[in-house]
Amino acid sequence: MLPALPLDEAGKYVAGAYLVFLLLILIYVAIMASKLSKIEQEVVAIAELVERRGSGADAEKAPPRPPPAAPRARKEPVK
Amino acid sequence: MVFFYAPLDADQGFVQKIFYVHVPMAIVALVGFVAGGICAAMYLRTRETKWDMRSYVTIHISVILAVGVLVTGSIWARASWGHWWVWDEPMLVSFLIVFLLYATYWPLRFSLEDKEKQARYASVFAIVAGAFVPLNFAAVRMAEQYIHPETFATTTGGMPGKFALTFVVALIGMALLFITMIKYEMASKHATFRLRALRRKLAGDDDELTLTGRSAAPQL
Numbered sequence: 454m455l456p457a458l459p460l461d462e463a464g465k466y467v468a469g470a471y472l473v474f475l476l477l478i479l480i481y482v483a484i485m486a487s488k489l490s491k492i493e494q495e496v497v498a499i500a501e502l503v504e505r506r507g508s509g510a511d512a513e514k515a516p517p518r519p520p521p522a523a524p525r526a527r528k529e530p531v532k
Numbered sequence: 533m534v535f536f537y538a539p540l541d542a543d544q545g546f547v548q549k550i551f552y553v554h555v556p557m558a559i560v561a562l563v564g565f566v567a568g569g570i571c572a573a574m575y576l577r578t579r580e581t582k583w584d585m586r587s588y589v590t591i592h593i594s595v596i597l598a599v600g601v602l603v604t605g606s607i608w609a610r611a612s613w614g615h616w617w618v619w620d621e622p623m624l625v626s627f628l629i630v631f632l633l634y635a636t637y638w639p640l641r642f643s644l645e646d647k648e649k650q651a652r653y654a655s656v657f658a659i660v661a662g663a664f665v666p667l668n669f670a671a672v673r674m675a676e677q678y679i680h681p682e683t684f685a686t687t688t689g690g691m692p693g694k695f696a697l698t699f700v701v702a703l704i705g706m707a708l709l710f711i712t713m714i715k716y717e718m719a720s721k722h723a724t725f726r727l728r729a730l731r732r733k734l735a736g737d738d739d740e741l742t743l744t745g746r747s748a749a750p751q752l
Contacts, residue, residue, distance in 0.1 A: 458546070463611060466607050466608070466611035467546060467547060467549045469607050474600055477597075477600045478709075488720050488724070489720065492727060495724070495728070498731065499730055499731050502731065503734065
């Protein structure tokens with residue numbers, strides 16, 4: 454084993470080790486954040502689907518409208 | 533506590549501070565691998581998918597921590613021994629073997645399309661690999677050639693009070709971080725699968741729980 458490193462030299466190794474740990478956590482959190490945004494998109498898509506379904510069902514339930522009146526036959530001018 | 537409470541090590545000096553992140557991470561990762569094996573055994577016993585999911589997520593987080601263990605250990609080795617990696621050292625090589633063993637867990641899962649078969653094979657793998665972890669650890673402790681320091685050495689009197697307290701706090705912190713990550717991952721996976729199922733159901737798909745495409749992750 455080598456003799457203990459002086460503080461100025463050892464500091465970079467200790468900082469490096471703790472930075473690696475911090476970086477791992479940060480990468481994990483970033484990946485989870487992207488997953489969360491995907492879940493949010495999925496929720497929005499489902500909400501839209503439900504809304505579309507709801508409006509479609511309302512249209513089906515509404516009483517049938519009377520058929521539009523047939524256009525009047527134009528009288529041919531008598532020659 | 534690591535920097536202001538724990539005293540400087542007489543032998544290694546300031547470099548020894550790496551110990552408080554490296555060792556708790558290694559212990560939690562190894563315990564996580566064993567816990568993954570236990571969850572896998574529960575899956576084989578009950579055939580409930582939630583146990584397969586727990587096993588998968590526990591191994592997943594443990595592998596992430598294992599990457600941290602290898603990197604921080606390598607940095608500590610460079611500062612302490614003058615080399616980034618020592619191939620003659622049983623502790624280092626055995627941990628690398630455990631890591632590489634678990635790195636094959638995802639390819640194994642991904643290679644199987646049938647979800648039931650995937651869960652079964654992955655569970656058998658997790659149990660065998662989980663049993664290998666403590667056996668490997670014991671074998672390494674019995675090895676003669678040894679320059680890696682022992683954390684729970686009893687012959688040398690163990691750690692002095694302030695070192696031990698800081699280490700225990702770091703270990704508890706790492707364990708809590710591990711549990712939080714597992715809970716986070718499980719919640720994310722549950723939400724994703726439930727939403728996909730709901731979307732398919734709303735879209736009028738008969739087979740609403742079937743995922744499109746192959747996936748290594750278990751399906752709820």
